Amino acid sequence: MTPVMPVTPVTAWRVRGRVRVRRFAAVLLSATLLLVLQAVPAAVAHAADSRHDVVTWAASADRMGDGVADRGYRLVVRTSVGGSDLRIRLTNAFGDRPVTFDSVYAGIRQQGAALVPGSNRRLGFDGAGSVTVPAGATAISDALPGRLPAATDLVVSLHSPDAAGPASGHGMAMQTSYTTQGDHTAEESADHWTGSTGGTTGSWFYLDAVSVRTSEATGAVVELGDSITDGWQSTTDLNRRWPDYLARRLGQADTAVKGVANAGISGNKVLADGAGLSALNRLQRDVLSHPGVRTVFLFEGVNDIKAHTGVTAEDMIAGYREIVRRAHAAGKCVIGATVAPFKGWPEWDPAAESVRQDVNAFIRNSGEFDAVTDFDRILRSPYDPERILPFLDGGDHIHPNDKGMQAMADAVDLTALAC
Incomplete structure (x- = not known):
């Protein structure tokens, strides 16, 4: 397969007074990224036989507000594993009627809502340029020939002429995306997506997964979690959720696990529906259904424990x-993570703390997980182990800040992920 040159962000070249260097860097970046999503040479067709699809990005769907007819979305997502033959998954999981997408494109972001010239290409669905997704269903696109590098800002632009009723998507993206009225999906400029004709959104609408084709030895890990995994209190637009830091570690490591899919939903619980379906009820759709998944990373429980609904350690x-x-029956490994401290959060009390301690003792000592990551030990204060260390606290005493997110990712044993 034709190699893709390393990508150097334009921002790294924006040195005051060095106009020629900046212009050269922009040209180099555009030339480099034009290789992205190019047709794969026929000479490598045989090698493709030993490859498989692996999820490179995901965001768990939940019920959003009502869909808007003739609305366009330009959605920015960050890839983890690189590969070829991009596919996306559109979701209408929480819709009460079919929704049609008559124009869907994938390209590479240059800056803001603008795309690298020549990178935006139309996606098909069973050979057609549009797709109607029934209520409660998902739709996977045809493969888009060409290569997509790891750690790339992929932009999926989609338009629906008839969206109405409950929309499906991911509410807390921690990433700025863009909206407009009318179909401007094919355009690479930001003109209709910003200013008086466009707007911004902090959510991802209708898109819930992206996959690429890569070596059959390469796999992915899916983090099943709540708002901590979703990234709350990390810095917006900088990809500083703990799964993002983990993806960067995996990208630099000699390991077969390269894909990272974030299945966190803010407020999510293990046992009860509410903020999204419970972890038990969304396990198949949000985790096991993704291609190439090797490992499930389970980090949930604090929302059940702090809710004061009578949930016991035995229930958890x-x-x-x-x-x-269920994950083992599907052939996946399962990493268990201890529940982090949350003293100082309004719902904390000694009874909830007692449940947390009993749950963590099970996670550490039961032997039922293939491996354990002790987030409680990493995040807790040595002076008050029921609290997050202030240096790692995002300010509300339950969500880590950027440093805390990085500490969590650094605590994960990469060899354990490969099982």
Whole structure:
């Protein structure tokens, strides 16, 4: 396969007074990224036989507000593993009627809502240029020939002429995307996506996964979690959620696990629906259905524990065991993570803390997980182990800041992910 040159962000070249260097860098970047999504030479067709699809990005769907007819979305997502033959998955999981997408494009972001010239290409669905997704269903695009590098800002632009009723998507993206009225998906400029004709959104609408084709030895890990995994209190637009830091580590490591899919939903629980379906009820759609998944990373429980609904450690343990059983039955490894401290959060009390301690003892000592990552030990203060260390605290005493997110990612044993 034709190699793709390393990508140097334009911003790294923006040195005051060095106009020629900046212009050269922009040209180099455009030339480099024009190789992205080019047709794969026929000479490598045989090698493709030993490859498979691996999820490179995901965001768990939930019920959003009502869809808007003739609305366009320009959605910015960050890839993890690189590969060829990009596919996307559109979701209408929470819709109460079919929704049609009559124009869907994928390109590479240059800056803001603008795309690298020549990179924006139309996606098909069973050979057609449009697709109607039934209520409660998803639709996977045809493969887009060409290569997509790791750690790339991919932009998926989509338009629906008839969206109405509950929309499906991911509410807390921690990433700025763009909206407009009318179909401007094919345009690479930002003109209709910004200013008086466009707008911004902090959510991802209708898009819930992206995959690429890569070596059959390469796999992915899916982090099943709540708002901490979703990235709340990390810095918006900088990809500083703990799964993002983990993706950067995996990208530099000699490991077969390269794909990272974030299945965090703010407020999510293991046992009860509410902020999204429970972890038990969304395990198949948000985790096991993604291609190339090797490992499930389970980090949930604090929302069940702090809700004061009478949930016991035994209830939580039964939920964890069911997730492990189903993941193992699907041939996946399961990493368990201890529940982090949250003293100082309004719902904390000694009874909830007692449940947390019992749950963590099970996670550490039961032997039912293939491996354990002790986030409690990494994040807790040595002076008050029921609290997050202030240096790592995002300010609300339950969500880590950027440093805390990085500390969590650094604590993950990469060899354990490969099982």
